[in-house]
Amino acid sequence: xxxxxxxxxxxxxxxxxxxxxxxxxxxxxxxxxxxxxxxxxxxxxxxxxxxxxxxxxxxxxxxxxxxxxxxxxxxxxxxxxxxxxxxxxxxxxxxxxxxxxxxxxxxxxxxxxxxxxxxxxxxxxxxxxxxxxxxxxxxxxxxxxxxxxx
Numbered sequence: 001x002x003x004x005x006x007x008x009x010x011x012x013x014x015x016x017x018x019x020x021x022x023x024x025x026x027x028x029x030x031x032x033x034x035x036x037x038x039x040x041x042x043x044x045x046x047x048x049x050x051x052x053x054x055x056x057x058x059x060x061x062x063x064x065x066x067x068x069x070x071x072x073x074x075x076x077x078x079x080x081x082x083x084x085x086x087x088x089x090x091x092x093x094x095x096x097x098x099x100x101x102x103x104x105x106x107x108x109x110x111x112x113x114x115x116x117x118x119x120x121x122x123x124x125x126x127x128x129x130x131x132x133x134x135x136x137x138x139x140x141x142x143x144x145x146x147x148x149x150x
């Protein structure tokens with residue numbers, strides 16, 4: 001099972017269940033993979049809605065890029081030896097800049113909620129090993145993003 005929590009440091013009003021539905025859908029679509037990744041235990045996913053300043057600091061510290069970005073994910077499944085530990089597994093953290101999401105939503109001429117959903121799904125897929133370093137990986141990630149957002 002996936003456990004989801006959200007910390008909202010912004011003035012954007014989005015209920016937890018708005019994001020929870022994507023977590024639930026991901027689990028329904030990829031439950032065998034997720035259960036294997038989680039070693040049969042529960043996994044925790046945290047989302048932080050924040051601002052450009054916070055995301056820029058994270059981007060600078062962990063990626064060496066000194067500018068804000070829309071979403072940054074920290075996937076712990078692939079870097080932590082959970083086989084040796086007991087209890088829930090921390091799947092990862094997703095940070096979304098509401099400032100950048102607002103700008104992108106306006107530029108793309110769709111709602112802020114739609115943009116937040118796109119960014120959350122993107123971050124969520126990264127937590128489970130999806131990436132976009134190659135055209136093939138990007139196509140696979142895009143395929144799953146479309147399934148989750150439909």
